[in-house]
Amino acid sequence: MASTGKxxxxxxxxxxxxxxxxxxxxxxxxxxxxxxxxxxxxxxxAFKALEQEGFLTKAGRGYTVRExxxxxxxxxxxxxxxxxxxxxxxxxxxxxxxxxxxTLKQCLRDGDALFVKGHLTDDDFGSYHDMNCLxxxxxxxxxxxxxxxxALARNQHLPFASVKALAVDPxxxxxxxxxxxxxxxxxxxxxxxxxxxxxxxxxxxxxxHANTTLNYADEEQQNERSRRIRRKTSS
Amino acid sequence: MASTGKxxxxxxxxxxxxxxxxxxxxxxxxxxxxxxxxxxxxxxxAFKALEQEGFLTKAGRGYTVRExxxxxxxxxxxxxxxxxxxxxxxxxxxxxxxxxxxTLKQCLRDGDALFVKGHLTDDDFGSYHDMNCLxxxxxxxxxxxxxxxxALARNQHLPFASVKALAVDPxxxxxxxxxxxxxxxxxxxxxxxxxxxxxxxxxxxxxxHANTTLNYADEEQQNERSRRIRRKTSS
DNA sequence: TTGTATTTAATTGGATCCAATAACCGTTGG
DNA sequence: CCAACGGTTATTGGATCCAATTAAATACAA
Numbered sequence: 429m430a431s432t433g434k435x436x437x438x439x440x441x442x443x444x445x446x447x448x449x450x451x452x453x454x455x456x457x458x459x460x461x462x463x464x465x466x467x468x469x470x471x472x473x474a475f476k477a478l479e480q481e482g483f484l485t486k487a488g489r490g491y492t493v494r495e496x497x498x499x500x501x502x503x504x505x506x507x508x509x510x511x512x513x514x515x516x517x518x519x520x521x522x523x524x525x526x527x528x529x530x531t532l533k534q535c536l537r538d539g540d541a542l543f544v545k546g547h548l549t550d551d552d553f554g555s556y557h558d559m560n561c562l563x564x565x566x567x568x569x570x571x572x573x574x575x576x577x578x579a580l581a582r583n584q585h586l587p588f589a590s591v592k593a594l595a596v597d598p599x600x601x602x603x604x605x606x607x608x609x610x611x612x613x614x615x616x617x618x619x620x621x622x623x624x625x626x627x628x629x630x631x632x633x634x635x636x637h638a639n640t641t642l643n644y645a646d647e648e649q650q651n652e653r654s655r656r657i658r659r660k661t662s663s
Numbered sequence: 664m665a666s667t668g669k670x671x672x673x674x675x676x677x678x679x680x681x682x683x684x685x686x687x688x689x690x691x692x693x694x695x696x697x698x699x700x701x702x703x704x705x706x707x708x709a710f711k712a713l714e715q716e717g718f719l720t721k722a723g724r725g726y727t728v729r730e731x732x733x734x735x736x737x738x739x740x741x742x743x744x745x746x747x748x749x750x751x752x753x754x755x756x757x758x759x760x761x762x763x764x765x766t767l768k769q770c771l772r773d774g775d776a777l778f779v780k781g782h783l784t785d786d787d788f789g790s791y792h793d794m795n796c797l798x799x800x801x802x803x804x805x806x807x808x809x810x811x812x813x814a815l816a817r818n819q820h821l822p823f824a825s826v827k828a829l830a831v832d833p834x835x836x837x838x839x840x841x842x843x844x845x846x847x848x849x850x851x852x853x854x855x856x857x858x859x860x861x862x863x864x865x866x867x868x869x870x871x872h873a874n875t876t877l878n879y880a881d882e883e884q885q886n887e888r889s890r891r892i893r894r895k896t897s898s
Numbered sequence: 899t900t901g902t903a904t905t906t907a908a909t910t911g912g913a914t915c916c917a918a919t920a921a922c923c924g925t926t927g928g
Numbered sequence: 929c930c931a932a933c934g935g936t937t938a939t940t941g942g943a944t945c946c947a948a949t950t951a952a953a954t955a956c957a958a
Contacts, residue, residue, distance in 0.1 A: 432912070456939070467913045472941085476708060480715035482813060489920060489939065503808035506753065510745045511814070518741065573738035575821075578717060579746070579814040586810075667942070691909070702943045707911085724909065724950065 433470040440474050444483050444493055451495025455484065482585050496586055504583045509638030511576050511583075512564065513631040516618065519570035520627035528570045532619045535563040539612040548605050556608055563615055567622075567634070611640050668705040675709050679718050679728055686730025690719065717820050731821055739818045744873030746811050747799065748866040751853065754805035755862035763805045767854045770798040774847040783840050791843055798850060802857075802869070846875050 440460070443449045461471045475491055478484045484491040519528070538559045542552050568577050597604055614637045621630035675695070678684045696706045710726055713719045719726040754763070773794045777787050803812050832839055849872045856865035 458939070468940090469912050469914090473708075473711060473911090476711055477715065480712060499807070500809060503753075503806075504810040506749060506808065507746065507810045507814055510749045511742065514741060514745045518738075571738075572734070573741065574735060575739040575742040575818060579742055579817055582814055582817060583810060693909070703910090704942050704944090708941090 432466055433473050436464055436466060436470040437474040437477055439464065440478060441481075441483065444478070449493045451493050453493045454487070455491045455493065457490070482582065501586055504586045505638055505641055508580060508583050509635040511580050512568065512638060513634040515568045515571035515573065515576045516622065516634040517627045517631035518573055518576075519567055520622055520625055520630055522572055524570060524622065528566060529619070529623060531566050532563060532615075532622070535559050535566075536612075536616055536619060539615065543605075543609050543612060546605075547601065548608065553604075553608075556612075560611075567618075607640070611637065614640065667701055668708050671699055671701060671705045672709040672712055674699065675713060676716075676718065679713070684728045686728050688728045689722070690726045690728065692725070717817065736821055739821045740873055740876055743815060743818050743876075744870040746815050747803065747873060748869040750803045750806035750808065750811045751857065751869040752862040752866040753808055753811075754802055755857055755860055755865055757807055759805060759857065763801060764854070764858060766801050767798060767850075767857070770794050770801075771847075771851055771854060774850060778840075778844050778847060781840075782836065783843065788839075788843075791847075795846075802853075842875070846872065849875065 440449070449455070455475070457468045457471050457475070461468045464471070475484060479486060479491060483494055485494050539556065542548065542556055542559075545552075548556070568580065614633060618630055618633045618637065621627075621633055675684070684690070690710070692703045692706050692710065696703045699706070710719060714721060714726060718729055720729050774791065777783065777791055777794075780787075783791070803815065849868060853865060853868045853872065856862075856868055
């Protein structure tokens with residue numbers, strides 16, 4: 429039983445993330461309040477919060493759902509790369525807390541156990557997702573630089589840009605397997621660099637690791653683009 | 664005649680930035696609303712916005728003014744370095760817009776004109792500040808990556824961390840002159856790298872350029888620390 | 899004397915009301 | 929026929945009211 433305001437906030441956020449509220453669409457307080465069955469007040473609060481989070485932009489009277497171009501997404505992933513790279517470097521330079529390496533190595537073992545079978549089930553993707561979040565969060569926290577986490581929080585919102593929002597294409601299981609396996613091998617290299625105190629190497633690896641997501645997002649763009657073209661030619 | 668809500672927001676923001684509202688201080692809606700002579704509603708809105716901006720943190724009932732440690736500031740400046748470094752690199756890699764280099768070179772000429780005298784007046788510091796903001800904004804915008812500007816906007820709030828908030832120590836004019844002159848020489852190197860298409864060099868220079876501020880903040884910390892020690896020993 | 903539980907008070911969050919402003923449409927004048 | 933001005937309408941922003949939750953204080957029991 430979360431409070432009404434939080435409920436409205438997460439509902440709207442999910443509707444935007446899921447594309448139910450399309451980019452560019454105008455949002456007024458009264459209709460959304462009525463459709464959610466609440467008063468205008470929590471909606472006002474949620475709109476303000478969503479504006480700060482970058483989901484909505486104030487357009488004269490009312491708000492419009494922000495439209496994210498593919499360039500926005502690739503740019504945000506690039507930002508995530510340099511920020512997580514900075515986190516890895518600073519984590520090494522400050523000296524790792526004693527619990528960091530054990531946690532990361534457990535992540536590596538968990539990932540290894542997933543990949544030995546040679547294929548990934550839906551549950552495996554979920555497990556990988558959890559492990560991946562823990563891995564990245566651990567490194568970001570190990571930097572002891574709260575500004576990094578704050579700056580990253582801004583990017584979490586864009587689809588594909590966040591660590592938490594890794595999408596899986598169910599039609600290409602073997603390609604997805606290779607993609608995640610490659611990412612996991614990068615995790616191994618990153619831990620190796622952290623363990624050896626190679627801060628610059630850790631930073632570079634972490635940047636490239638974000639680029640792995642970037643390449644995938646690019647392919648998604650390609651698919652989307654070709655799909656659009658196909659649609660256009662077929663009409 | 665700005666709207667009441669905005670007025671409350673900027674007032675509270677300024678009071679926090681100026682230290683009138685000290686770090687760790689608890690803020691309740693009713694007292695602040697009464698002290699500002701408005702109703703509770705704009706204060707609620709402002710509190711929510713200030714929480715999103717990182718000025719306030721929700722502490723059970725009500726909010727507390729966030730206290731920024733020196734480590735927070737150095738960390739934020741480090742973040743600014745990698746973000747502006749990324750901006751410089753991407754600006755080169757995407758190809759500079761035709762108006763970027765002329766704008767930057769005008770900044771260099773304006774700076775050169777300030778430093779030829781060998782000393783800086785108060786007006787000169789103001790001119791340098793404006794030129795400096797234009798220089799950095801131009802590079803960030805030249806990256807055509809809106810995620811960078813958004814991530815940077817988060818850091819603007821912390822004192823010393825932002826480009827816009829460069830402090831000048833009036834007691835050490837010649838030291839300040841050397842500091843700004845060094846920063847300006849870095850500007851020259853950065854423009855040189857941009858012009859030659861040396862993206863990695865531009866990135867590294869931009870990072871180091873933020874570090875110049877960082878060193879100053881460190882000295883501020885040292886001063887503050889020694890001041891505190893002096894106070895402690897004298898008591 | 900200390901810890902826990904209950905009660906009370908205060909503060910926050912939600913709803914409704916009212917005013918102010920901005921957008922849209924119609925009409926009129928050039 | 930187009931543009932500009934005025935009116936009307938709808939939507940946002942501010943204020944007040946009410947309920948719910950939480951924190952603090954006091955009292956009671958161990």
